[in-house]
Amino acid sequence: MLSDAQDLLLCPQCGSAWDGGESRARSLVCLSGHRYDAARQGYVNFLTGRGSRFTPDTAEMVLARERFLAAGHYAPAADALAHACAALPDDAAVLDAGAGTGYYLAAVLAAHRADARRRARAVALDLSPHALRRAAKIPGVAAVVWDLWRRLPLADASVDAVLDVFAPRNLPEFARVTRTGGLLCVVTPLPGHLAELRGRLPMLEVPEGKADALEREASEHWEPVVRTRLAFALPLTREAAVDLALMGPAGHHHSRDELLAVLGDEPVAATAAMELSVLRRR
Secondary structure: OHHHHOOOEOOOOOOOOEOOOOOEOOEEEEOOOOEEEOOOOOOEEOOOOOOOOOOOOOHHHHHHHHHHHHOOOOHHHHHHHHHHOOOOOOOOEEEEEOOOOOHHHHHHHHHHOOOOOOOOEEEEEEOOHHHHHHHOOOOOEEEEEOOOOOOOOEOOOOEEEEEEEOOOOOHHHHHHHEEEEEEEEEEEEOOOOOHHHHOOOOOOOOOOOHHHHHHHHHOOOEEEEEEEEEEEEEEEOHHHHHHHHHOOHHHHOOOHHHHHHHHOOOOEEEEEEEEEEEEEEO
């Protein structure tokens, strides 16, 4: 519900806070009178009338991601993020930047709320309304359509942790909205990530040193805490392998049938290789 994160969010038009007397569980009205109503599926679009030059994930791409993640293929990454956030305050506020369906955010919140005294809440930002329909179903989450390269519609020093999993990183804005001592948890692929599939499906190459580059770029506001390398086997069906490809940029350019034909009937196996970088706000 939007009301769960009303004090975290700001009006995207004027930057003012929300009028508590006018706002409701499914609508926000700022002190200047700008109004945003949640869609029937629970998310709210802050980009109405403004749009973005970037292309959001389509419904087909989101369905592919939902199937792949629901099968547990990337559960080790979700578990690592939940562990990294285990020491967040009882009333923690979390931002998931590029949240997609909210799969990783759900894992973090579920682990945090395993103690009944803890009441974390979160904002999930993504360009894709199709993805945020899923994220909006997670209790305590305000799902908001937004472009991460713009000023984030959150108050200064309002969150205790930022999650960024294979998503764009607006580090100055992450620093602005994170409280001193808060965490930035970033998952990046290693060069060997899905290398076996990249020779068979249209998937992007992964350059060296992504985590090193992150720490350099973030050094003005963040200090490294720990890096964890995650490597695990992915025994995949042909359908799951194609879902994995469709989750990324290939989903904008290729159909499912086309990728199944390219893959052929050979067995499919791959290795996930990624790195979780945890940094602390100075």
